[in-house]
Structure formats: C-alpha cells, structure tokens
Amino acid sequence: MKKSHIFIIVIIAAAVAIILSTAEDASTYVSFSEAYQMASAGNRKPIHVVGELKKDESGNVVGIEAGEDKVSFSFIMIDDNGKEQKVFYNQPMPQDFTRSEKVVVIGTYMGENFYAEKILLKCPSKYQENTVNV
C-alpha cells in the first residue's frame, strides 16, 4: 500500500468523524408540543422553535412582560402549529423585537415554561413594506 493511499484513508476517516460528530451536536426545528415531550422525556438538549409573536386585531404585540430585575423579559409566542407558549428570556428585549415578523427561539422547556437561550429575529417589516408612507 502506498503512503498516499494511507493518507487518503486518514482524510476520509476524519471527514466521516466530522459528519458523525456534527450529527450528534445538531439541533432540530420542532413545535412547542414536541419540545415539551422531549423535555418531559428528560432530553435537555436545546432545540429551535419557529413562530410569531402574539398580536391583537390591530397588529400590536401583546403579552410582553418585563422581568422583575428589568434585565429579563417574557413574551407569548405562537408556533407554526398555532400553539401559544409563554417564553422566558434572561436578557433585555432585543432591538426591533416587536417589529419582527418571525421569531426563532433556541432553548428548552423547564416545567411548563420555555426558556430561550437565544432569539433570532426576522424583521424585514420596515424594509419590505407593501404600502407607501404618504
């Protein structure tokens, strides 16, 4: 066997190892009910949930509460299956939060509440409007 063959085998082995370990660490996009089941089954791995903020008829975001310490807050999010869930976030409200069109929260359930470690916002709102300000 030539040395270059051994080298190629080592490289391929490393690539496979990378894929396997990545699969291990990969998170998933789930709904709140699936996330709840996973957490009840003892799976504490953070997962992604995609959804929107709860809004009233006139389009104002409802359900945002500042935490007692003023540097955390909670909000109500509706996932793609329509399930409402109160989400806690241990940091101040991100800029543009209420303007966001879509929210991705990354975190886990603890009891009945979802704790987000990270929030991704999609806010094309201001920059992708369908009406003109006259």
Next chain:
Amino acid sequence: MHYFIGNLGHFFVITSFVAAIATAFSYFKATTSSDLLNKNGWLVNGRAGFYLHAFAVLGIVISLFLIIYNHYFEYHYAYSYSDKKLPAHYLFSTFWNGQEGSFLLWMFWHAVLGIVLIHTNKFWEAPVMTVFAAVQAFLASMILGVVLPVIDFKIGSSPFILLRDALPDPIFTVQPDFIPADGQGLNPLLQNYWMVIHPPTLFLGFAATLVPFSFCLAGLWLKKYREWVRPALPWSLVAGAVLGLGILMGGYWAYETLNFGGYWNWDPVENAVYVPWLVLIASIHTMITYKNSETALKASIILVISVFILILYSTFLTRSGVLGDASVHSFTDLGLSGQLLLYMFFFLVVAVALAAVRWKEIPSSEKESSLYSREFWIFVGASVLCLMGFQVLVPTSFPVLNKVVQFFGGVSNLAPPADQVGFYSRFPLQPGHPVACAGGGYHNSRKGV
C-alpha cells in the same frame, strides 16, 4: 418623474448582458480557432466586447448612484434604502444595501480585473477571458429584470424598477405619478463606517478568486497543465489577503453593531465566506509546493476549482433565502434561487467535466514524497485546513439538506447546533494542533534539507 435615468440604466444592464455573451463567444472562438488570422480577428472582437461590457457596467453604476444621490424616490431602490437625512458617505452603503447593488459591485470588480488581465497577460487572454465573460453574463442576468413573453418567466431583478411597479399600493392607481416625499431610510445597523468599506473589500476578494479559477480552467483547456500555476499564484495571494481583510472588517462591524458581544458568531452567512477562504489558503500552499518541487499539481487543481465553486455556493446560501430560519442577516429572497443554482451548477459541471476529461494527462510526480519532506507536511497542513472548512460547511448546509430531503418527500428538520460558538470553536481548536504540528514538521524538515 425622472424616467430617463432609469431607462438609461436598464439599457446599460441589457447592454452589459449582451456584450458579456458576445465577449464569451468571441474569446471562445479565439481560443479554439487554429488559423492565426482568424484568431486575431476574434481576439479583437472579444477585447472590444469586454470594453463595451465594462463601459456598460460603469454606466449602470453611475445611473444607480445618480438615482440614489439625487433622491429620486420614484425608484424602488432609492425609496427602500435611503432618505434625505442620510449623510453622503452612507449613500454609498445604500448602493450595496440591496441584492442588486451588491451583484453590481461584484460585476464592477470583475470588469476592472478583466481589463487588468487583458493588458497584463497576452498569452492567456483568450481562454481566461472566456471564463470571465461567461461569469459576467451570469451576473448580469441577475439584475436583468426582463420578463420573457409567452412563458411569463422573470429573469433577474433590476435595480431600476419604479416604486409603483414594485409595491402594490393603491395610491398608484389613483395617482400614477405619485412620488413619496422621503424614502424609508437605510437600516440603522448598516449606518456604520465599516459598512462603507467592508462590502467593496469583500467583493474585491470574491472577484479575485475568479482569476486563479480562470487560469486553472484555461490550463486544463489548452492542456498547459503546468504553466497556469505561475500567473495564477499572485492572484490567489491577492484574493487571500483581500478576502481575509474583508472578513475581518465584517467581524468588526458585527462587533460594533450587532449585540452578540463578539467578532464572530458562526452565523451561516459568516461561515459561508469563511469556508472558501480556508480552502483558498490551502490552495495557495499547494500551488507554492508545486512551483518549488513539482508535486501537488492535482491537489492544486482540485482546490482552486473548489474555492470558486464554494464562493458560488456561499452566494447561493446568502441570497436564495434558504437560510431564512437559520441566519440573522441573510438577504431576503428575490426569487433568484433558480438562477443562482444554474450559475453554480454551470461552473461546477464545466470545471469538473474539464478536469475529469484531462485527469489522466495531468502530470504527477512518480516518486512518493518522503515523510520527512516539507512538501508532505505542507500537504498535511493544507488537508487539515480543508477538513476545518468541511466541519463548518456541514452544519451550515443543514437548511439546504432539509430542502433537498423535503423535495424528495422526506422529513428533515435539522437545525444548526444550538450552542454555535461552543460547537464551532471546540473543533477548530483540535485541528489547530495538527496545523501547528504540520508547520513544525515543515520547519524541521527544512532544517534537515
């Protein structure tokens, strides 16, 4: 209403597209024709075509900038990304705030580099410029904004579209000549010094990677397997330096404006440009190895092709909207996914097919490089760099993987690792050791020589 400037701009877009196709064809004929007189005729054609193309690109840039600078809010681009309060230097940022403008920036650098190549490298002019002009044709098609009749298929998204055509607001049916008094303004996050200089630097880096790719394809095409490395290497070095600088500037911008408290957040958009840079650095090393000791030619060819394909892949990731749920700052979907895929697969297929056809003829050194040679250790280092890139590429591609699996009817909802910083930095720290060892091995073997 200022119709003239928009029509002129759109005319320049179409001119640049047609000129790029004509240039590609002329240079193709110049490369393949054996008759010297014929060849020179096609060369003159190609050169004239490329100059016309470059002139048209400059025309597009100037038209778009005039629209932004003069606050013509009847145009969608000016209305959506600027307002009257914006300081003059941020009007430049407005220029590349939209996808169309950033495509334009990329085309502009290609046009500049193309002219430099025409004047500095007579021997390689025809085949290299064939590739250049083909790339330019694809890029111009992205901002073409033409709807094909009969099948009603839209090609590209023009930056010169009028506001009334872009937005379905009822005011335009009542008052078609309505011009908003002020624009929407530039995204406050982009009103930052780094956003004035980061995109041009990054796109110059992007553009520079096309040069070694073109030389590599030209070398395979003309069967000059050894000769392409010499003119390509300086350009790879330029691309590595400029792209690296552009990435650093982006990191600094993120540090100042996005409040995640770091220079690098392993966001898919950041990863998408980091991976080609790693492979680019690996390719520089194998090319230098080849220049010095005639080994690693095949590896150089594979890596140089990979760099450009990865650049196209990163363009697809950031601009097709596929990263929607995974990234905080990808562009929104303009409906160009099909065109972007076509762009990527065209060059992927051409490059791979050409390399495959010529593979047997590519010279490779007979003797095995010794375990104690510096070539071997540089090669190990380059491989580790590629593996590091691969490790970042896999999770970054999850959204694409999900889409592909769903397309074939399966269920896939993979998300990037929740703790991105932890995940990504754990692994590159480990390959960091082999790279350091490879460097040490190289250093020791050098002393031994």
